[in-house]
Amino acid sequence: MVKPPDKKDRLVQAAKLLFYRRGFAGTSLADVAEAAGVPAGNVYYYFKTKEQLAEAVVSSYHANIQGWNQAAAAGDTPQQRLKLWLDGYYQMSVDGDDWNCPFGRLLIDLRQQSKRLGELAATLYESMMEWTEGQFSRMSQPPEQARANAQTLVARAQGLGVLAVVLQDRQELRAHFQEIADWVDSQKGSQR
Amino acid sequence: MVKPPDKKDRLVQAAKLLFYRRGFAGTSLADVAEAAGVPAGNVYYYFKTKEQLAEAVVSSYHANIQGWNQAAAAGDTPQQRLKLWLDGYYQMSVDGDDWNCPFGRLLIDLRQQSKRLGELAATLYESMMEWTEGQFSRMSQPPEQARANAQTLVARAQGLGVLAVVLQDRQELRAHFQEIADWVDSQKGSQR
């Protein structure tokens, strides 16, 4: 535990990419092992089941979201921070050459696998909404309004993530994210 | 062809439900056959491959969308029609007891299966956007604006479809759809 052999981490990163591309059911452990440069049967030394590997992938995404929130926290006002957050979401949506929808895919895939795993994937959305809700609260919005706006923001960003797959056009997508940014700017509230 | 034995149709409907619930990769043809009340090996008489079954499922969804558009066409104004369309989307999002995201899941699943199948699934979104764009055009919006608004509308509805899975709360979801309806009402344009 003091010094992870980093093979475990390589497996998680490989699984993350393959689950993203081919889905949970569509990814074999042999594929994951090969992509990670680890012998096939060896996966089971680090993860007792495929589900445990999926849990590690969700944890890894949680770390991404946390780092992403921290980066957006650099903004001077809640509006600025939310727009930085949106930039991060846009970047993720157009990242790589294969367009896809990481959180949505994981949520829908893992939900079907087991109740427990599905709820775990849902916490990714909850984590995003918690942080964005905090920003709306800092605009002196009452709790219910801040919560509703956080849901709206995350849902709109998520919707664009799927639209990105259909359009596969960075320019059009950028304009749609700008539309959300304008909505954020239109939100009333005192500074910081 | 004159009189389909309806077994083929039963297979399509069963596949539609199972692909929705368990995804394409997570659904076996044996499961589909059983759900349709058809002997396992018999699937191949009607569909040469699993991919061809998926094509039939997409076609079936196209028929749904078309019927859905026609129902929404009963509205007197473009705004009314778009709000009826949104009602249809809401109904689909809360239909059944298992929350899920039919179009998104199908798109992401089939995209990974083959380029051809992925493009076919994308036509479902194009079909929705074509009809909604027509409504915005009838509000005397210029083509680019109508197109952008149609994309916004479909993306926001899609985002709520995913939010529905996370929240699993009809009331909150209804409020979010109302928010989009208000946006539709705020759209400028002459009547019909």
Place this chain on the structure above:
DNA sequence: GTCTATACCACGATAGAC
């Protein structure tokens, strides 16, 4: 046209040598 039996392969998971 309909159904049974089965070929063939890939998957998740395990046992045990090193």
Place this chain on the structure above:
DNA sequence: GTCTATCGTGGTATAGAC
């Protein structure tokens, strides 16, 4: 700790009897 060999299951798809 690491890797190989393999088990058992369940998948797609086919052959061929009725």
